[in-house]
Each structure stands twice: as structure tokens, then as C-alpha cells.
Amino acid sequence: MDYAIGTRVRIRSDYHWACGALGVVIDQPGWPRTVVGRQGALRFFFVQFDVPQIDADGDGPYRAAEIDGNFLEEIG
Numbered sequence: 001m002d003y004a005i006g007t008r009v010r011i012r013s014d015y016h017w018a019c020g021a022l023g024v025v026i027d028q029p030g031w032p033r034t035v036v037g038r039q040g041a042l043r044f045f046f047v048q049f050d051v052p053q054i055d056a057d058g059d060g061p062y063r064a065a066e067i068d069g070n071f072l073e074e075i076g
Contacts, residue, residue, distance in 0.1 A: 015071040
């Protein structure tokens with residue numbers, strides 16, 4: 001899925017961190033980006049969170065991060 005700059009999104013609950021967080025896709029140089037891995041091409045988007053998030057290792061809080069587009073849901 002492709003998300004335009006300014007799209008409101010939610011991080012899916014099955015992602016490895018920031019589960020359920022709300023935010024907006026923002027413009028960052030070089031984003032979105034595509035990474036080719038064992039499971040094919042993955043598209044990443046830079047998301048600015050409504051509320052800063054702590055990552056799975058306990059680091060943060062982060063105001064924004066790259067998120068795999070497969071784990072984003074557009075919200076209205």
C-alpha cells in the first residue's frame with residue numbers, strides 16, 4: 001500500500017513496537033523507501049506519532065520512526 005504525505009495512520013497491533021499508536025505520514029528526505037528482503041519488497045514510511053513511543057528495547061521516547069507499510073492502517 002502507498003501512503004501520501006499527511007495520511008493519518010494507526011500502527012497495527014501485530015507490529016513489533018508502537019502497537020496501536022496513531023500518527024501521520026511525514027515528508028523526510030529519501031522516504032518512503034523500499035527494501036528488498038527474503039519475503040520480497042518492503043515499503044517503509046516515516047510516521048510522526050501523536051504521542052512519543054518507546055521501542056521494543058525500551059529506548060525512546062521517539063517522536064517519529066520508519067514503519068513497514070504492511071503494518072499501517074489508514075484512519076479517517
